Amino acid sequence: AERAAPVPRVAVVVYILKGKSVLMGRRLSSAGDSSHFTFALPGGHLEFGEEFEECAVREVKEETGLDIEKTEFLTVTNVPFLNDPKPSHYVTISMRAVLSDPSQVPENLEPNKCSGWDWYDWDHLPNPLFWPMKKMIRSGFNPFPV
Ligand code: 8DG
Numbered sequence: 001a002e003r004a005a006p007v008p009r010v011a012v013v014v015y016i017l018k019g020k021s022v023l024m025g026r027r028l029s030s031a032g033d034s035s036h037f038t039f040a041l042p043g044g045h046l047e048f049g050e051e052f053e054e055c056a057v058r059e060v061k062e063e064t065g066l067d068i069e070k071t072e073f074l075t076v077t078n079v080p081f082l083n084d085p086k087p088s089h090y091v092t093i094s095m096r097a098v099l100s101d102p103s104q105v106p107e108n109l110e111p112n113k114c115s116g117w118d119w120y121d122w123d124h125l126p127n128p129l130f131w132p133m134k135k136m137i138r139s140g141f142n143p144f145p146v
């Protein structure tokens with residue numbers, strides 16, 4: 001059943017770092033409707049009782065088949081999608097991680113939601129980026145360790 005009144009939800013997204021690259025795929029559906037086909041990170045909704053790290057590991061496994069480690073909190077952003085056909089609002093937790101085994105290859109396990117995963121050089125990110133990511137990067141955000 002639909003909620004009586006909309007509320008903000010918590011999302012966890014993951015910058016999987018490999019050398020100077022991050023894993024992204026084109027979004028095909030779900031919230032952020034107006035930004036269909038934009039490049040975004042793996043991630044999803046925090047479940048009841050879950051740690052951010054657990055959610056990151058779970059969503060990455062569900063969406064890409066990849067096993068990650070060294071999962072770390074980076075930052076939190078406020079992400080309202082008020083102008084979407086079905087308005088939503090997320091408090092988005094950004095995490096970073098690396099592959100447990102660097103030879104692993106991502107699989108597109110949710111082809112209804114994503115066009116496929118690939119690695120993109122941080123200095124040559126693809127366009128168009130999902131706007132929450134674009135906004136973070138424009139404000140100087142960088143997921144790589146200094
Ligand atoms: P789930 O059922 O697996 O829990 O959800 P999902 O289908 O995987 O959710 P999602 O849309 O992938 O992620 C939840 C929300 O997180 C999304 O609607 C908006 C917010 N979000 C951001 N930035 C990003 C991003 O870069 N990638 C993804 N996937 N979601 C993001 O604010």
Ligand code: MG
Binds near residue numbers: 043044045062063
């Ligand atoms: Mg998901």
Ligand code: MG
Binds near residue numbers: 042043044063
């Ligand atoms: Mg997702």
